[in-house]
Amino acid sequence: VCFTLGGLDCSISxxxxxxxxxxxxxxQKEILSVLVPHLTELTQSDCIWQRMCWRLVECVPxxxxxxxxxxxxxxxxxxxxxxxxLGNLVVKNKKAQFVLTQKMLLLQYGHKTAVLQNLLGYLSxxxxxxxxxxxxxxxxxxxxxxxxxxxxxxxxxxQYISKAILICLSHLKESEIESCRQELLTSMMEGVKCHxxxxxxxxxxxxxxxxxxxxxxxxxxxxxxxxxxxxxDETRELKSLLVQTTPCCAVPSLPDEEEDEKAxxxxxxxxxxRRSQTAAPVVPAGESDSELxxxxxxxxxxxxxxxxxxxxxxLYLRDCIEVLTGxxxxxxxxxxxxxxxxLIRRNPATTREVSVELAKILLHLEEKTCTExxxxxxxxxxxxxxxxxxxxxAQYLTSQFYSLNYSLRQRVDILDVLVLAAQELxxxxxxxxxxxxxxxxxxxxxxxxxxSSKDWRxxxxxxxKSKTRRIATGQTQVELASGPNEFNSVAGHFFFPLxxxxxxxxxxxxxxxxxxxxxxxxxxxxxxxxxxAVNTVAVTAMGKALLEFVWTLRxxxxxxxxxxxxxxxxxxxxxxxxxxxxEDMTEELLEAQAWLxxxxxxxPDGDCRRLALHNLLLMENLKKKLQIVPS
Amino acid sequence: MALPPPDPQFVxxxxxxxxxxxxxxxxxxxxxxxxxxxxxxxGLIHVWNLKTCRVDTVLDGHERNSVYCVETMGSxxxxxxxxxDQRICLWDLAEGRTSxxxxxxxxxVGFCRCSLLKVAxxxxxxxMASKALEEVQxxxxxxxTSVCTLKPEVGAKLGMPMxxxxxxxxxxxQPLLLAGYExxxxxxxxxxxxxxxxxxxxxxEPVMSLDFDSEKTKGISGSSEKVLSxxxxxxQQNLQVYKTHKLVNxxxxxxxxxxxxxxxxxxxxxxxxxxxxxxxxxxLAVLDYHTATVHCVSFSDHNQPSERLLAAGSKDHRISIWxxxxxx
Numbered sequence: 001v002c003f004t005l006g007g008l009d010c011s012i013s014x015x016x017x018x019x020x021x022x023x024x025x026x027x028q029k030e031i032l033s034v035l036v037p038h039l040t041e042l043t044q045s046d047c048i049w050q051r052m053c054w055r056l057v058e059c060v061p062x063x064x065x066x067x068x069x070x071x072x073x074x075x076x077x078x079x080x081x082x083x084x085x086l087g088n089l090v091v092k093n094k095k096a097q098f099v100l101t102q103k104m105l106l107l108q109y110g111h112k113t114a115v116l117q118n119l120l121g122y123l124s125x126x127x128x129x130x131x132x133x134x135x136x137x138x139x140x141x142x143x144x145x146x147x148x149x150x151x152x153x154x155x156x157x158x159q160y161i162s163k164a165i166l167i168c169l170s171h172l173k174e175s176e177i178e179s180c181r182q183e184l185l186t187s188m189m190e191g192v193k194c195h196x197x198x199x200x201x202x203x204x205x206x207x208x209x210x211x212x213x214x215x216x217x218x219x220x221x222x223x224x225x226x227x228x229x230x231x232x233d234e235t236r237e238l239k240s241l242l243v244q245t246t247p248c249c250a251v252p253s254l255p256d257e258e259e260d261e262k263a264x265x266x267x268x269x270x271x272x273x274r275r276s277q278t279a280a281p282v283v284p285a286g287e288s289d290s291e292l293x294x295x296x297x298x299x300x301x302x303x304x305x306x307x308x309x310x311x312x313x314x315l316y317l318r319d320c321i322e323v324l325t326g327x328x329x330x331x332x333x334x335x336x337x338x339x340x341x342x343l344i345r346r347n348p349a350t351t352r353e354v355s356v357e358l359a360k361i362l363l364h365l366e367e368k369t370c371t372e373x374x375x376x377x378x379x380x381x382x383x384x385x386x387x388x389x390x391x392x393x394a395q396y397l398t399s400q401f402y403s404l405n406y407s408l409r410q411r412v413d414i415l416d417v418l419v420l421a422a423q424e425l426x427x428x429x430x431x432x433x434x435x436x437x438x439x440x441x442x443x444x445x446x447x448x449x450x451x452s453s454k455d456w457r458x459x460x461x462x463x464x465k466s467k468t469r470r471i472a473t474g475q476t477q478v479e480l481a482s483g484p485n486e487f488n489s490v491a492g493h494f495f496f497p498l499x500x501x502x503x504x505x506x507x508x509x510x511x512x513x514x515x516x517x518x519x520x521x522x523x524x525x526x527x528x529x530x531x532x533a534v535n536t537v538a539v540t541a542m543g544k545a546l547l548e549f550v551w552t553l554r555x556x557x558x559x560x561x562x563x564x565x566x567x568x569x570x571x572x573x574x575x576x577x578x579x580x581x582x583e584d585m586t587e588e589l590l591e592a593q594a595w596l597x598x599x600x601x602x603x604p605d606g607d608c609r610r611l612a613l614h615n616l617l618l619m620e621n622l623k624k625k626l627q628i629v630p631s
Numbered sequence: 632m633a634l635p636p637p638d639p640q641f642v643x644x645x646x647x648x649x650x651x652x653x654x655x656x657x658x659x660x661x662x663x664x665x666x667x668x669x670x671x672x673x674g675l676i677h678v679w680n681l682k683t684c685r686v687d688t689v690l691d692g693h694e695r696n697s698v699y700c701v702e703t704m705g706s707x708x709x710x711x712x713x714x715x716d717q718r719i720c721l722w723d724l725a726e727g728r729t730s731x732x733x734x735x736x737x738x739x740v741g742f743c744r745c746s747l748l749k750v751a752x753x754x755x756x757x758x759m760a761s762k763a764l765e766e767v768q769x770x771x772x773x774x775x776t777s778v779c780t781l782k783p784e785v786g787a788k789l790g791m792p793m794x795x796x797x798x799x800x801x802x803x804x805q806p807l808l809l810a811g812y813e814x815x816x817x818x819x820x821x822x823x824x825x826x827x828x829x830x831x832x833x834x835x836e837p838v839m840s841l842d843f844d845s846e847k848t849k850g851i852s853g854s855s856e857k858v859l860s861x862x863x864x865x866x867q868q869n870l871q872v873y874k875t876h877k878l879v880n881x882x883x884x885x886x887x888x889x890x891x892x893x894x895x896x897x898x899x900x901x902x903x904x905x906x907x908x909x910x911x912x913x914x915l916a917v918l919d920y921h922t923a924t925v926h927c928v929s930f931s932d933h934n935q936p937s938e939r940l941l942a943a944g945s946k947d948h949r950i951s952i953w954x955x956x957x958x959x
Contacts (some may be wrong), residue, residue: 298894298908298956301916302633309880309901 012052020064028071036075036085043084054087065095066103073104074111079121091128101136106143109160114242116164124171134176137168138183144210145191151557154604155202162206166241169217181218188214199520199560205229209238216242313339317350317358324361330369337377339363344384355389356396362399363410379417386421388584390490394418398497404506411509411518415525418494426487426532488536495529495542498522499549516558523553523564530571540584543576547588554595559605566599566611574620576627593619634733636916639951640940641684648673649923650944651699655931656707657681657938665933666707667942669950670698676712678724679950681940692720692731700744704755704772711757713737713745719759721773735775738762741791747772748797748806756822758795758808767792767810771824779825781808783818790814793838794852798845811838811852817862819870830868833860840885844892844909849873853883853897861912876912878905882924889930889939894956896941898925904943906955916955923947 022031042049044494060068063463069086076082089096104111104119123133143149177184188211195207208227215225229235311331320343323329323336344351344358351358362382367374386393400406401414502511502522511519530546533539550565569592573581581589596619599612646684648671657665665681676690676698690754693714702714707734708725717740735757750756756778761768767781783789790813799806807828808820815834818827834854843850848864859876882900888909889895897905904918904925923946931940941953 252707297958298913298915300633300914303636303914303917305919306879306903306917 010557011057016056017061019056020060020068023067023071024064028067028074032071032075036072037589039085040077050084050087052095053085054089057089058084058093062095065093066099069099070104071094073100073119073122074115076118079118079125082118082122083125086122088126088128090123090132097132102139103133105136105140105161105164109154109157111160113163113237116160116167120167120171120213121163126492130176133168133171134180137165137172138180138187140165140168141184141187141191145187146193147194147197150194150198150203150207151559152604154606155200158203158206162210163238163241165210166213169213170242172217177217184214184218188218192262198269199517199558203532205235206238209235213239213242262375311335317343317347317354321354321357321361324365334369334371337371337374337381340381341377341384344381344388348388350420351385355385355393358385359393359396363397363413379413379420382413382417382418383424386417387424387486390421390425390486392492394490394493395497398494401434401498401502402454402506403502404508406509408515408518409471412521415498415521418498419525419528422491422494422529425490426485484536487532488538491529491536491542492538495526495533495538496545498526498529499545502549503552514563516556519556520558520560523568527564527567527571530568530575534575539576540580543572543581544585544588546572546594547585551588551592559603559608562599562603562605563610563611566596566608568613569596569615570618573622575616578622583624589619636918636951637955639918640954641668641952642920643667643679643684643950643952644898644948645672645686646673646675646948646950647705648675648948649926649946650872650948650950651697651748651926653927653929653942653944653950654701654703655929655933655940655942656703657940658932658934659707663707665931665938666708667931667950667952668701668703668710668835669944670696670701670712670714671944671948674698674716676701676710681952688724688729690722690724690729693718693724695773699742702745702747704747705749711745713759715740715742719745719757724799733775734856735759735770743792745807746795746797748799750799750806755785756797756806758810759795760792760795764791765789765812766802767795767808767820769797779822781810781820781822781825781827783827788814789816789818790837792838796841796843796845796850800845800848809841809843809850811841813837815854817841817850817852818871819868828868828872829864831862831874833862834858835867839883842886842888842895844888846892851886851888851895853886854881855882855900856883859883859886859897859912873914876907878883884924885927887928887930889941890932891936896928896943898928898943900924902955904928904951906939906941918943918951918953918955919953921945921949 019031019035022028040047040051043053057068057072069089072085073082076085087098088331090100091097100119100123104115120133120136123129123136140161144158144165150158152420192207192211195211196204198207208229212225212227259305311329313332313335314323320336320340323332327333327336359382362378362385365378371377386397397414397418401411502519504509505513509515509518511522526546526549529543530539533542546568550568553561553565556562556565576585593616596612598614600609603609603612646669649956650669650671652670654668655665656668659665664687664708666687667679667681669679671677674691674693674695674697676692677686678688680687690710690712692712693716696714696716698712698714700711701709704707704711704721708723710722710724711719712722713719719735719737720731723730723732728787737759739760739762740867741760745757745759748756748758753773755773756769757772758767760766761780763782765783765787769778769781770776771778792810792812794811796809797806798809806822808822810820811817811833814832814904815836815838816830816832817838818831819829820826821828832858833852834856835856838852839854841850841852850862850864852860852862854860857878859878860872861874862870863873863878864870878899878922880899880901880903883897884900885898887896892909892916895907895909897907899905902919902921902923902925904920905914906916906918907914921943925943925945927944929942931938931942933939937957939954939957940949941955943953944950
């Protein structure tokens with residue numbers, strides 16, 4: 001396609017039609033890959049070509065405008081080029097305005113960051129178009145701050161909107177920020193609240209980064225909002241969007257950050273430095289060598305015993321209890337906390353006598369000194385108590401889970417401890433050894449303190465992998481030492497009390513209401529307990545109860561809870577023996593199958609869809625397995 | 632192969648309370664008995680006979696308030712004791728008497744031990760922490776007249792004075808005062824002008840004790856942290872850090888340099904007494920006898936070097952006497 005420079009009254013509308021028709025048929029890439037570079041070159045310095053290009057795009061009929069525009073925005077190598085190519089199209093053409101300011105930002109979310117940069121840069125480059133930038137920012141913030149959007153829209157869309165907001169912020173000038181400072185502040189506060197309320201760490205982090213960026217922009221002097229989160233490539237990428245390399249950037253953000261840090265720094269440290277400067281420099285030690293050294297006459301004694309002093313921990317369990325409940329000596333307290341787990345494990349008989357008391361003390365134990373790994377030490381001691389005397393301690397812990405006046409941390413602790421103890425009990429112990437090797441199940445390891453949702457997924461995946469492939473090549477693994485499954489006798493005690501009272505709200509604890517975070521963790525815990533209950537006697541009863549539980553909660557709005565519910569279904573499909581499943585739970589399973597199919601198609605969260613698909617596959621395998629066996 | 636550290640020569644028991652301060656008086660000629668004074672938390676001062684290792688006399692002058700400083704003034708018949716009842720008592724112990732002949736009401740509720748310096752025959756200077764928070768007062772004894780009050784400048788934020796040492800370069804020259812404060816700094820004061828000559832930040836934590844070698848104009852300070860700080864005074868009367876020595880465990884309650892300036896001893900919160908060579912801070916021994924914090928260490932003033940002793944008083948109610956490095 002080439003244009004002749006000459007004729008004054010050329011009508012370009014024919015070309016526009018052709019362009020539009022080609023684009024709408026999906027051939028944007030081919031035609032624009034040739035057209036756009038040409039036009040970029042031609043319009044670089046020549047105004048006439050620019051005008052012709054504008055005319056070209058303006059004349060594209062309405063119904064094909066979107067396709068053409070999309071293509072241009074995607075293909076343009078930069079915002080300034082896009083500006084040259086499109087001119088003030090967004091002002092003149094209603095359809096273009098809709099596509100560029102609404103559709104591409106709010107209704108679509110598949111575009112790359114470069115495309116967003118092009119689009120928003122284009123809006124910012126011309127004073128006629130800048131009002132659109134502000135309008136776009138306001139609408140984006142409205143979406144970002146709406147709690148229903150945060151709950152229901154897919155995480156990819158939320159990330160897209162966050163990126164768009166950051167890029168808009170980077171383009172704003174001081175004066176513009178001044179004029180809409182109050183609105184920015186209000187939307188930031190609302191948005192931060194919804195984001196921090198979410199159970200998914202990814203969403204929380206997005207909220208934190210955007211809120212920090214907005215705060216940085218509106219408070220150029222004085223303290224800015226600063227959250228604590230883990231930095232990784234994603235956060236660095238997002239933060240880099242705040243800084244524009246083009247000169248139209250309003251306020252450079254990085255020097256401000258440094259100044260803020262210096263201002264907040266400790267004045268006492270610098271004072272201390274100044275004071276030591278007044279003392280004259282250190283006298284070199286060499287000058288005393290000239291004197292006759294009579295120190296050599298003094299022979300040192302053996303000082304190898306001179307080691308760091310360590311407080312001694314008590315040797316008896318009841319002494320430990322005394323120290324933990326009343327002792328003022330913090331060194332002794334710290335030494336006791338460190339020694340507790342091994343003492344519990346070495347004295348099972350004594351532990352059984354005081355198990356519930358110990359469990360109570362440990363549940364309420366607060367950190368007194370700055371001990372490293374305190375939470376882990378406490379958790380290990382709790383697990384030790386629970387495994388040594390499972391039934392009474394499990395009864396105590398599960399009853400406390402539903403009691404008044406516990407913090408969320410304590411309730412979640414109870415759940416974690418139950419899971420870790422269950423895992424330890426269900427693993428075969430090698431005879432004669434007191435140390436339990438937790439890695440006896442290859443590849444599946446519950447690390448205390450790590451994010452449980454990742455582990456459940458890994459566990460389910462591993463189990464599915466091991467079940468759906470038949471590799472029968474004989475003994476490839478060393479036979480592990482076997483012992484009785486200690487979880488068998490106590491599985492019910494761990495499981496049923498947890499599932500009993502979930503729908504009864506207390507004044508400070510409402511699982512079905514505000515405390516959906518704990519509900520999510522509870523559901524995941526039940527999934528693991530179910531999984532570990534394989535080969536126990538109570539597994540069928542547990543499976544039935546669990547399926548009923550899942551059924552009541554299946555439409556929960558929080559996606560972390562839904563993921564947990566789907567893991568529960570996986571666990572029960574894997575643990576309950578197939579015959580029992582098909583005999584006792586046929587109707588429920590069929591209903592569940594229908595529900596799972598629905599989830600696969602309609603759930604906004606990618607992980608939920610994937611888990612539902614796994615479950616459907618497991619059900620299929622189940623049917624096939626039973627069809628193979630002649631009934 | 633280094634020898635294991637020696638055991639104490641003997642251990643004095645019988646104070647029934649934590650021992651906070653010790654002072655030897657062994658310089659007398661025969662038939663004078665070498666004596667050790669100890670002040671304890673029960674408010675009693677025990678006079679130990681070092682020949683028999685038994686208590687000769689018990690002095691009760693502070694009404695059950697802990698005694699944290701004892702010093703002799705010239706001979707063992709004149710004793711000065713400081714207690715938590717905010718009083719400094721002067722005792723006359725000659726010919727078997729045990730009476731308080733004078734006392735100074737300090738109005739200070741801290742723990743700062745006073746410091747004595749003989750300036751002329753029968754005339755002493757005593758530096759003590761006074762009523763106001765950061766002040767040190769110097770009195771002339773026995774007249775109890777105030778020589779000067781040393782106030783840090785406004786805004787210096789030194790905190791309480793924690794330990795004091797009066798010294799003079801040679802007999803008859805100007806007396807000076809070294810004071811360690813709560814903020815970790817050591818200040819050199821000129822008494823006649825009442826002004827600070829130099830200030831040095833030695834520690835990040837309060838200075839617990841200090842001692843000074845006036846011959847070499849070098850001093851040492853210990854704190855509640857793990858570092859010992861050695862500093863010196865140059866010709867312009869400025870303090871500067873000479874060296875620091877890192878310890879295994881934190882906390883030093885007392886430091887003492889032996890009168891012959893060869894070794895020094897530190898009393899640690901980790902129950903151990905450490906001996907260092909004074910010239911180069913070479914660690915020489917770690918004496919691990921006590922079972923609780925060692926509160927004080929003191930060297931004896933025997934005329935015969937071979938008889939010299941080191942005493943340490945601890946919270947475990949015992950006083951350990953050591954004979955160490957006496958050959959030089």
